[in-house]
Amino acid sequence: MARISLQHVSKSFGGEQGPWAVKDFCLEIEDGELIVFVGPSGCGKSTTLRMIAGLDEATSGAIVIGGRNVTGLPPKDRNVAMVFQNYALYPQKTVYDNMAFGLHVRGEDKQEIDRRVRAAAASLDLEALLDRKPRQLSGGQMQRVALGRALVRDPDVFLLDEPLSNLDAKLRVKMREEIATLHARLRATMIFVTHDQVEAMTLGDRIVIMRDGVIQQAGKPLELYDTPANTFVAGFIGSPEMNLIDGQLIDEGGRMAVRSGDLTISIPERTFTTNEGTVTLGIRPEHLVIADGSPFEMTVSLVEQIGAQTYLMGMIAGHRMRAVFDRRDGIRSGDKVPIAFPKERLHLFASASGATLRMSEADVKEYS
Amino acid sequence: MAQDWRIVTLFIGSILVLGAIIGGPLVYAIMLSFYSAKSFVGELQWVGLANYAKAIQDPLFWQSFANGLMIALSAIFLQVVLGVGIALVLNRRFFGQSVVRAVSILPYFLPTVVACLIAQWILDPNYGLLKSLLASFGIGIADWSSQAFTARGTIVLVSVWLWTPFVVTCVLAGLQTIPTQLYEAARVDGAGPWRQFWHITLPGLRSVLVVVILLRGIWMFNKFDLIWLLTKGGPLNQTETLPTLAYRKSFLEFNLGGGAAVATISFLILAGVMLIYLRLFPIDDTKQER
Incomplete structure (x- = not known):
């Protein structure tokens, strides 16, 4: 050995x-x-x-x-x-x-x-x-x-x-x-x-x-x-693939957010470096959650029942996305499902290089 | 049903044609061996097994058999050893590989008579190329056709020159079928070039070699044209083989029955040897182990 x-x-x-x-x-x-x-x-x-x-x-x-x-x-x-x-x-x-x-x-x-x-x-x-x-x-x-x-x-x-x-x-x-x-x-x-x-x-x-x-x-x-x-790596590991949304990093009243068309998603503080303008936001299908009252709705175009899980494909504010939930029997193609993006599950990458903008633990400490 | 009849008709037709052009002469020759006949048009006289008895009592018959065996075995041995060696070289990647591969098959395209004429030109003791080449170094040359060893050697060498390309082509095709990962596995296992050849290449070529040796064996044992053109069986019957003996008896001594008997015995010997060979080395080696 x-x-x-x-x-x-x-x-x-x-x-x-x-x-x-x-x-x-x-x-x-x-x-x-x-x-x-x-x-x-x-x-x-x-x-x-x-x-x-x-x-x-x-x-x-x-x-x-x-x-x-x-x-x-x-x-x-x-x-x-x-x-x-x-x-x-x-x-x-x-x-x-x-x-x-x-x-x-x-x-x-x-x-x-x-x-x-x-x-x-x-x-x-x-x-x-x-x-x-x-x-x-x-x-x-x-x-x-x-x-x-x-x-x-x-x-x-x-x-x-x-x-x-x-x-x-x-x-x-x-x-x-x-x-x-x-x-x-x-x-x-x-x-x-x-x-x-x-x-x-x-x-x-x-x-x-x-x-x-x-x-x-x-x-x-x-x-x-x-x-x-x-x-x-984000796309390669995990199945179905991570949802990736290209957008702009904007300052929304002191809080950072990513805007892409009609979709604006705020990102957690002290997690990512924020000096890039054009970014790619990522979230895994299994990390999306169904949340009544969420400002985002998925218009479902395809429902796949795997058994233990339900795979959804559809549009959220003009972006094609996939979502995976524990088994849900009631959802049909054409339904509108309220979807939330949990902050702690978000990923952020620089659009040009594709590299992650996540700060290392040392960076986080220094920042705070 | 209509289609079935068409198949049957074609099948029967081809059997009839084959029977007429192969079976007919074969049966006629075997039949002739039981008769005394001086020509194909003369009267046939039934003599039973007398032609066979005479043939096997004739020392020349056994000498021809031994000559043929010796020439065939040494020619096949050289053709296969050289053929495998050349194929291994041609199988490596080098500049101009496809051209060299194409050229290497060329001798196989030569008509036997041309090859024999060229060989005689080169080897002629009076005006041959080899003689003049050696003479420029002050070396003399004996008449190759006057001694048994050199006469047989010439036949073997010309046959090697003509038919080694056939072996090369078959073996090259065989080499392509051996997966390269086997060699890589062997390299990781620690096997050197010789062990790779012995444990992977040779077993991988087994089926090809069984067929090649079978075919070359039949063709060399039955070889007539090459021997007749080079030596006519001489000197003093030293290169006489069963096919040349059959020809000599039939067409020079006008003993059709005797020639047919020699040819029939030759056919039976060859068939027997091939059956034993295929029993020992089945072409499909799965049969060997079960």
Whole structure:
């Protein structure tokens, strides 16, 4: 098990001039941490993982695993194990041989190989399948074999590249739980790449959100949800997406508010820096509340019943918005619903850069 | 129903055509092997299995069989080893890859007779290219066609030159089907280039190689044109194979029955070997394990 330090790591597939697949990636990953790289396709998350594995060479920067600079080393000298999206099991080998191969290559003793393969097989419920070939396995079983192949190696770091993407929805949830359990048991350093924000939120000790090769924000799942660093993170984490309203910051008799068309929403004091003129106001659909007497009304255009919750889509003062409430049976399309914007739930971003205008705790103290 | 009849008609039609152009001559040849005949128009005389008895008692028959086997095996071995090697090189990315790939298939387009003429031009002991090239270094050259080893070697080399591109093309196609993630997984597992070849490339090419060896085996064992054009079975029957022996008996010794018997035995041997081969190495390897 090991700490990983990624220091100004960059990758360009077109030489020093770019374009950059990953740009100035800096991150310290603690020993035993499960960290999730998440982002849309092409954001550089897999490339970063492959650079840690040694499958792609970093154009610049340094990768340190367990205090050892491995930047120029081939994959075999990094003591990492990787699980691939399409499992990459050796098709002609049995489950046993697939798991034993990495140890065999490293010249481990036969008895030791057998002991470790059987131990891993037992922990992943694969004992009955050891003599099968990959094509005789289901997707979930293949994924467990791929995990087992990583497990037997007892690596410093587990690298998982979208390991659940090829599974159906039900199996994906089950495997997600298995990986979480495995991590809790091993306390191994794991890096998990996904484009699925639910996987990221549920699995990660910390999440790194990437876009166009650049880290947008790194932090604990709820930190990202509560205080997104920019509009991209705000939109990426949370489902349905956060409502974003472009407007102007105005002084309304000593109180700050955001005005956009007919909509004026006052913002809390001592929370945001207020020297930007053009801003984007954000509020999550689940944070809107139904409040009789509220000056805002949503004209509902679509009602989706999910079961426990009711999703609404509609217009509030000319702005298309989504709202999520605990189950409400009575609302129909065309209804007008009084909606309030709780101040403490508001987010504010600079329109030009998209960056949050939320003050840090230190700023807040200084201000007061 | 009308459509069913159309299918049946087409099916029966094609079976009849195939039967006429393949089955007919085959049956006729097998039938001839039970007769004594000097020509196709002369009278046939029933001799039963006499042609077969004569054939297998003839030392030349067994020598031809051994020659053919030796030439076929060494040609297939070289074609496959070189073919896989060249395909591995061509599968790597390099500048001008597609041009080199296209050029590498060219020898396969050469008519055998042209290839043999070129080979003779190069190797001729009196006026050949190789002779003049070696002479400029003061080295003499023996007549390749006068010794068994060099005569067989020439046949094998020309066949390798002509048909290795076929193996290259098949193997290249096979290489494309091996997922690159397998190699990446192996690299992470710690396998070097040799182990990657042995544990991923070779198993991945298995089905392709089984078919390629099967086809090349049949074609090399039945090879007539190349051998006849280069050596006519000489020197002293050292490159005589069953097809050339059958031809010699039928058309030079006017012993149609004897030639047909040799050809029939050759056909049976090949069919037997191929059945055993396919039993040992099924093309679909799922059958092998269950």
